[in-house]
Amino acid sequence: MLKTLSAVGAxxxxxxxxxxxxxTHCRAWINISDxxxxxxxxxxxxxxxxxxxxxxxSCVPELYAHFAFDRGYIASGKCSAKTAPVGKYIAAVPGxxxxxNHEGVFVNGxxxxxxxxxxxxxxxxxxxxxxxxxxxxxxxxxxxxxKANSFDSRYFGIVREELLLSKLQALLTAAS
Numbered sequence: 001m002l003k004t005l006s007a008v009g010a011x012x013x014x015x016x017x018x019x020x021x022x023x024t025h026c027r028a029w030i031n032i033s034d035x036x037x038x039x040x041x042x043x044x045x046x047x048x049x050x051x052x053x054x055x056x057x058s059c060v061p062e063l064y065a066h067f068a069f070d071r072g073y074i075a076s077g078k079c080s081a082k083t084a085p086v087g088k089y090i091a092a093v094p095g096x097x098x099x100x101n102h103e104g105v106f107v108n109g110x111x112x113x114x115x116x117x118x119x120x121x122x123x124x125x126x127x128x129x130x131x132x133x134x135x136x137x138x139x140x141x142x143x144x145x146x147k148a149n150s151f152d153s154r155y156f157g158i159v160r161e162e163l164l165l166s167k168l169q170a171l172l173t174a175a176s
Contacts, residue, residue: 027042027043027044027166028040028041028042028043028171029041029042029043029057029085029087029168031087031173033074033086033087034147034149034150035086035087035088035145035147035149035150035151035152036055036087036145036173037170037173037174038173038174039170039171039172039173039174040170040171040172040173041055041057041087041168041169041170041171041173042168042169042171043057043165043166043167043168044166044167044168044169045166046166046167050090050093050141050161050164050167051090051093052090052091052092052093052096052107053089053090054089054090054167055087055088055089055167055168055169055170056087056088056089056090056143056164056165056166056167056168057085057086057087057164057165057166057167057168058085058086058087058088058143058159058163058164058165059079059080059081059083059085059086059163059165060074060079060081060083060085060086060151060156060159060163061156061157061158061159061160061163062080062081064155064156064157065079065081065083066081066083068083068151068156069081069082069083071121071123071125073121073151074086074151079163085165086143086151086152087145087168088143088144088145088150088152088153089143089144089145089146090141090142090143091105091107091112091115091142091143091144091153092105092107092136092141092142093136093141094136094137094138094139094140094141095135095136096108096135096136096142097109097134097135098132098133098134098135098136098142099132099133100117100129100130100131100132100133100142100153100154100157101129101131102116102117102129102131103116104116104117104154105142105144105153105154107142112144112146113146114146114147114148115144115146115154116148117129117154117155118148118149121149122149127155128155129154129155130153130154130155130156130157132157132158134158136158139160139161139162140158140159140160140161141158141159141160141161141164142157142158142159143159
Protein backbone atom coordinates (compact mmCIF):
# COMPACT_ATOMS: atom_id res chain seq x y z
CA MET A 1 0.00 0.00 0.00
CA LEU A 2 2.80 2.42 0.91
CA LYS A 3 4.62 1.61 -2.36
CA THR A 4 1.44 2.34 -4.32
CA LEU A 5 0.94 5.70 -2.58
CA SER A 6 4.59 6.59 -3.19
CA ALA A 7 4.29 5.67 -6.86
CA VAL A 8 1.10 7.73 -7.24
CA GLY A 9 2.73 10.69 -5.46
CA ALA A 10 5.83 10.45 -7.66
CA UNK A 11 3.62 10.25 -10.76
CA UNK A 12 1.66 13.34 -9.78
CA UNK A 13 4.90 15.22 -9.04
CA UNK A 14 6.39 14.19 -12.40
CA UNK A 15 3.22 15.21 -14.25
CA UNK A 16 3.15 18.60 -12.52
CA UNK A 17 6.85 19.15 -13.26
CA UNK A 18 6.42 18.24 -16.94
CA UNK A 19 3.35 20.47 -17.20
CA UNK A 20 5.23 23.38 -15.64
CA UNK A 21 8.19 22.93 -18.00
CA UNK A 22 5.85 22.66 -21.03
CA UNK A 23 3.92 25.79 -20.05
CA THR A 24 7.13 27.75 -19.45
CA HIS A 25 8.67 26.56 -22.72
CA CYS A 26 5.50 27.44 -24.65
CA ARG A 27 5.29 30.85 -22.98
CA ALA A 28 1.84 29.99 -21.68
CA TRP A 29 -0.37 31.64 -19.10
CA ILE A 30 -3.28 29.89 -17.39
CA ASN A 31 -6.37 31.96 -16.62
CA ILE A 32 -8.48 30.90 -13.65
CA SER A 33 -10.34 34.22 -13.33
CA ASP A 34 -13.99 34.78 -14.24
CA UNK A 35 -13.15 37.94 -16.17
CA UNK A 36 -11.88 35.95 -19.20
CA UNK A 37 -12.71 32.44 -20.40
CA UNK A 38 -10.88 29.85 -18.29
CA UNK A 39 -8.01 28.24 -20.11
CA UNK A 40 -4.51 28.36 -21.49
CA UNK A 41 -3.26 31.42 -23.34
CA UNK A 42 0.04 31.89 -25.15
CA UNK A 43 2.09 35.01 -24.55
CA UNK A 44 3.50 36.48 -27.73
CA UNK A 45 6.70 38.36 -28.40
CA UNK A 46 5.97 42.06 -28.68
CA UNK A 47 6.99 43.39 -32.09
CA UNK A 48 4.07 45.63 -32.98
CA UNK A 49 2.80 48.49 -30.84
CA UNK A 50 -0.07 47.68 -28.52
CA UNK A 51 -3.41 48.49 -30.11
CA UNK A 52 -7.01 48.93 -29.05
CA UNK A 53 -8.64 45.51 -28.77
CA UNK A 54 -5.42 43.61 -28.01
CA UNK A 55 -5.70 41.02 -25.25
CA UNK A 56 -2.69 41.58 -23.00
CA UNK A 57 -1.02 40.16 -19.94
CA SER A 58 -0.39 43.01 -17.54
CA CYS A 59 0.69 43.75 -14.02
CA VAL A 60 -1.79 45.82 -12.01
CA PRO A 61 -0.49 49.20 -10.77
CA GLU A 62 1.21 48.47 -7.44
CA LEU A 63 -1.14 50.26 -5.02
CA TYR A 64 -4.17 48.56 -6.57
CA ALA A 65 -2.35 45.22 -6.87
CA HIS A 66 -1.96 45.10 -3.07
CA PHE A 67 -5.66 45.91 -2.69
CA ALA A 68 -6.63 43.23 -5.24
CA PHE A 69 -4.39 40.64 -3.59
CA ASP A 70 -5.78 41.39 -0.13
CA ARG A 71 -9.32 40.97 -1.49
CA GLY A 72 -8.43 37.71 -3.27
CA TYR A 73 -8.99 39.09 -6.78
CA ILE A 74 -5.44 38.17 -7.87
CA ALA A 75 -2.85 35.68 -6.66
CA SER A 76 0.78 36.14 -5.71
CA GLY A 77 3.22 36.25 -8.59
CA LYS A 78 6.17 37.90 -10.30
CA CYS A 79 4.94 41.47 -10.80
CA SER A 80 6.69 44.21 -8.79
CA ALA A 81 3.93 44.10 -6.17
CA LYS A 82 4.58 40.33 -5.83
CA THR A 83 1.22 39.66 -7.45
CA ALA A 84 0.26 37.70 -10.54
CA PRO A 85 -0.40 39.47 -13.84
CA VAL A 86 -3.92 39.66 -15.25
CA GLY A 87 -5.39 39.22 -18.72
CA LYS A 88 -7.29 42.27 -20.00
CA TYR A 89 -8.27 43.91 -23.27
CA ILE A 90 -6.88 47.29 -24.26
CA ALA A 91 -9.90 49.62 -24.44
CA ALA A 92 -8.04 52.90 -24.93
CA VAL A 93 -4.61 53.91 -26.23
CA PRO A 94 -2.53 57.11 -26.22
CA GLY A 95 -4.48 59.99 -27.71
CA UNK A 96 -7.91 58.61 -26.71
CA UNK A 97 -10.24 60.72 -24.58
CA UNK A 98 -11.30 58.57 -21.61
CA UNK A 99 -14.06 59.23 -19.11
CA UNK A 100 -14.63 56.76 -16.29
CA ASN A 101 -17.57 57.41 -13.99
CA HIS A 102 -20.47 55.57 -12.35
CA GLU A 103 -22.16 55.17 -15.76
CA GLY A 104 -19.20 53.29 -17.25
CA VAL A 105 -16.09 53.74 -19.35
CA PHE A 106 -16.35 56.10 -22.31
CA VAL A 107 -13.63 56.10 -24.98
CA ASN A 108 -13.83 59.02 -27.39
CA GLY A 109 -17.46 59.52 -26.32
CA UNK A 110 -18.53 55.88 -26.82
CA UNK A 111 -19.72 53.91 -23.80
CA UNK A 112 -17.86 50.59 -23.71
CA UNK A 113 -19.93 47.37 -23.54
CA UNK A 114 -20.71 46.18 -19.99
CA UNK A 115 -18.39 48.79 -18.49
CA UNK A 116 -20.66 50.12 -15.76
CA UNK A 117 -18.73 49.65 -12.52
CA UNK A 118 -20.26 47.78 -9.63
CA UNK A 119 -20.16 49.32 -6.16
CA UNK A 120 -19.72 46.01 -4.33
CA UNK A 121 -17.77 42.88 -5.19
CA UNK A 122 -19.13 39.32 -5.00
CA UNK A 123 -18.41 39.23 -1.27
CA UNK A 124 -20.37 42.45 -0.67
CA UNK A 125 -17.26 44.57 -0.08
CA UNK A 126 -17.27 48.18 -1.31
CA UNK A 127 -15.43 49.04 -4.52
CA UNK A 128 -14.28 52.53 -5.45
CA UNK A 129 -14.59 53.68 -9.04
CA UNK A 130 -11.41 55.30 -10.36
CA UNK A 131 -13.16 58.31 -11.90
CA UNK A 132 -11.27 60.21 -14.56
CA UNK A 133 -11.64 62.48 -17.56
CA UNK A 134 -8.39 62.67 -19.52
CA UNK A 135 -6.65 62.26 -22.84
CA UNK A 136 -4.20 59.36 -22.58
CA UNK A 137 -0.57 60.36 -22.94
CA UNK A 138 2.16 58.28 -24.64
CA UNK A 139 2.64 55.01 -22.78
CA UNK A 140 -0.80 55.11 -21.09
CA UNK A 141 -3.55 52.53 -21.59
CA UNK A 142 -6.97 51.65 -20.24
CA UNK A 143 -7.61 47.94 -19.69
CA UNK A 144 -11.12 46.57 -19.62
CA UNK A 145 -12.89 43.24 -19.80
CA UNK A 146 -16.54 43.44 -20.86
CA LYS A 147 -17.83 41.75 -17.70
CA ALA A 148 -19.30 43.27 -14.58
CA ASN A 149 -17.03 41.24 -12.29
CA SER A 150 -13.72 42.21 -13.89
CA PHE A 151 -11.20 44.10 -11.74
CA ASP A 152 -9.85 46.46 -14.40
CA SER A 153 -9.27 50.15 -15.16
CA ARG A 154 -12.73 50.95 -13.80
CA TYR A 155 -11.10 50.44 -10.41
CA PHE A 156 -7.35 51.01 -10.99
CA GLY A 157 -7.28 53.64 -13.75
CA ILE A 158 -4.45 54.16 -16.21
CA VAL A 159 -1.88 51.42 -16.81
CA ARG A 160 1.59 52.45 -17.91
CA GLU A 161 3.11 50.56 -20.86
CA GLU A 162 5.93 49.17 -18.72
CA LEU A 163 3.30 47.13 -16.82
CA LEU A 164 2.14 45.45 -20.05
CA LEU A 165 4.05 42.17 -20.30
CA SER A 166 2.89 40.73 -23.63
CA LYS A 167 -0.04 40.15 -25.91
CA LEU A 168 -2.11 37.02 -25.29
CA GLN A 169 -3.64 34.52 -27.68
CA ALA A 170 -6.14 31.89 -26.56
CA LEU A 171 -4.83 28.34 -27.04
CA LEU A 172 -7.37 26.23 -25.20
CA THR A 173 -10.24 27.89 -23.36
CA ALA A 174 -13.64 26.99 -22.02
CA ALA A 175 -15.10 29.16 -24.81
CA SER A 176 -13.24 27.37 -27.64
